[in-house]
Amino acid sequence: MRRSVPVLSGLRPLGLAALITASTALSSLAQESTDPIKLTLHDWTGQLITTQLMGEVLKKAGYSVEYVQADYLAQFPGLESGDLHVAMEIWETTGREAMDASVATGNVEILGPTGMQAKEEWWYPTYMKELCPGLPNWEALKDPACAEAFSTAETAPKGRYLGGPVTWGGFDEERVEALDLPFEVIHAGTDAALFAELESAYQRKAPVLLWIYAPHWAPAKYEGEWVEFPTYSVECYNDPAVGVNPDMAYDCGKPFGDIWKVGWAGLKDKWPGAHKAITAFSIDNAEMGQMITEVDLNGKTIEAVVADWMAANEARWSAWIAG
């Protein structure tokens, strides 16, 4: 049996090496390549689970799968060149820019939403409600006494809001100005730093107001709530006239967004069946939140959690790879 190797990969020395290695026969997918499909692993649990779920499903369909550890944003050149094939979680909220730039090259395509919704917003632990009774309504933050409760020596009398890394964007400075909140925005450099601060404050029951996103283990581990800002709309971000403040944009909350699957453009020619299965993959926030909690808080291994899900949802994943 001869394998069809696209011209692109034949040019690469690695592709040549793959040609030399003996090919093993696959019964159900005779026309498709037996090269391993490379899925990228990043450094947060949810993504590891999503990716391994997909990987296990593909294995069931008879594909060879390889997991490659890669940085969330540095992976795009790899996807463009076909060194990597699938990235399972690109968040609308943090990865849109890099994803769009990559798709524009024509070598990367979006394989549809994962079904999960990214939520990001200002968040506080429940014990802060005693000091700031009006919460979660955002207008409570305008009260100087409330802002002072969130302050530190460097920001007093203004409150301190710990934003995400500058690379995440988020328009928090603009939001503070447009909504006239007596707060100062401090940026954490990475999300590890973000949660280190939360952990520290939570242990001491100290004030903290910060950027939290979901699906993540933090909302499951710590008791707290998201601040309720005026609902996001595209117009609110683009048109100053829309929203609470008639002169400024960004006078509303952050957008919710899809989490996207992204793949190398050559995927659908090399592994058409896998392309279909990956596009069909869908899972929701509640399922994912539960699995993340199992792993990060209850100490189960990712493999075990993935196996449990596979056993419980056989009908669903069978449909993805059927036909």
Next chain:
Amino acid sequence: MTAIPTTPGSRGLLAPRLVWGLALSLAAALWLWGQTLAPFAFDYPKAWQIPAARWIGGFITWLVKEAAIGPLAFSDVTRFLAWLIDLPYRAVLSLLATGMLSGEGSSAVQLWPPLPWLAVIGLFALIGLFAGGLPLALTVSACMGFVAVFGQWQSAMVTLASIIVAVPIGVLGGLLLGILAWRVPLVDRLLKPLLDLMQTMPVFAYLVPILILFGFGPTAAIVATLIYAMPPMTRITTLALQRVPSEIHDLGRMVGCTPRQMTWRVLVPAAREPLMVGVNQVIMLSLNMVIIASMIGAGGLGFDVLNALRRLDFGAGIEAGFAIVALAIALDRLSQALARRARGALPQGGALQRHPYLAAALALVAVTWVLGLILPAIQTYPEAARLSTSPFWAAAVEWINLTFFDTLEAIKNAILIGILVPVKRFMLSLPWVAVVALLGLAGWRLGGWRLAALTAALSFLIAATGQWEKAMITVYLCGVSTLIAMAIGLPIGIAVANRDRAWTITRLVIDTLQTLPSFVYLMPVVMLFRVGDFTAMIAVVAYAVVAAIRYTALGLQGVDPRLIEAGRAMGCTDWQILTRIRLRLALPEILLGLNQTIMFALSMLVITALVGTRDLGQDVYIALTKANPGNGLVAGLAIACIAIIADRLIHAAAETQRARLGLSGHAP
């Protein structure tokens, strides 16, 4: 650094003081009253900016997409190189971690298991025994045993595989480049600034182009590691060959060596000791890159550290971090011992007697491999016997947090408001024109016109590419951290230099600080001090203090004991001996230590960006995340400019000192 070195070379002369006085008062006048008269001196006008980011970005795109050598595209050449590196890597990886596989990915079948963990520890012990006797064998086995007991074996073998491939390439490449530079002075002159760039440019700045050119995965990581780890080997090779005594040259010529024989049979062996220092540096710096390499697909221990910290599992992070340290110590001590091992007479007898170690190694591998097929515990370290300290570390951090947070917060606020904030404001208020002029003046006083042109031009370039503000924040953060690191490192260096025991312990501590990924202790520090400049400063000081201690101690240890005796004979007190004789004679080394402290501090910028500073390191990081190689390289170049200015000025100051002390004969 405010770049105002005091008392250059010539003492007692009125002229230099006058020059400095005049220059400083002019600068002060500009600073105080210039804001309204000459606003361009403060904010570099946008209209004059050089669009360097666009040019460099364009060049990278061209290099990646269009550049060709004859009919071969440049990227095909780099892909071929990647393939060449990949071959040995796959081989070592299958030996250590994955086993012999048939096929790829998840459909691969393991034909033959990897080396059992007991065999690897045994091999390390045998090499230790061969190179340094029983104590070394025990140290090395303890290091590798640590890795196994804490359940880091699989990841550590992946990391070890990439180190085993990267180090020989780095050593050989560095050696060849160094020899070339020694032979051809032109190459030397061209190579020097390039080596400076390779060492000071943050890796994040060139990561994206490397990924495109070499493909995603372990090979790109190895290439990035080589760029960072090779320069010391090249420098040391050139230096070592220059230092080979002329008698040895004469000897070579007398026995009629060809140039090739001269190099490989005479000079390189004669320079073996300093060359081994280079090998050691390549090993250490390669292990330094483990975290960043894991971000681009190298996996291994670096990935474990990152993943653990994402979960705030400090214990797991610390265990993976110390596994890196254990690997570093084992490899370092082995390479040092191999260098020191004198070549004895060849033993006589049959093959077995002539190669007892090789025979033992083969026997060990064969026995463990066979036993491993029967007893799985010999093949892979048993899960049940693993230790974990995670709960302990989590509890420890929580206890410190609950008990000491308020005290620590008060100290932090005092330092922040008393020192950091005022210095930052001052640095940001300085007019760039005055800073460029003063740097030029310092260059002229210390090293003449050429140095003046270099320092002024490089600092002007930072302003002209629109990075002045970020650069000043960088200088403030690194400057304050360097001062603190020197203030801590100098006394420690003085205290331990001549006490053998204390020095051994200190060396262990600073080796650990140098190889433990700073990420491991950065997150607990964030918990105690919040994100911001103070936390960044702690991380920088913890890393940079290593250089301050090491070079101070080396300098003091090198002081000729006869001079101290002479001082004592003349009735000097201990204090006088320290300040008048020992410190003075060690000054060139201490200045070199200052230089290295600054370099270490600058190399931490990428890490500090991860806790939320707003300096050049952050620019590099943002450029990486937005896949914008132009911006990243320009910010990286600005960091390199700062490093080169500091390096050249301090080097010139050290030369002046050396000349004054009459030491110019034997520079380190």
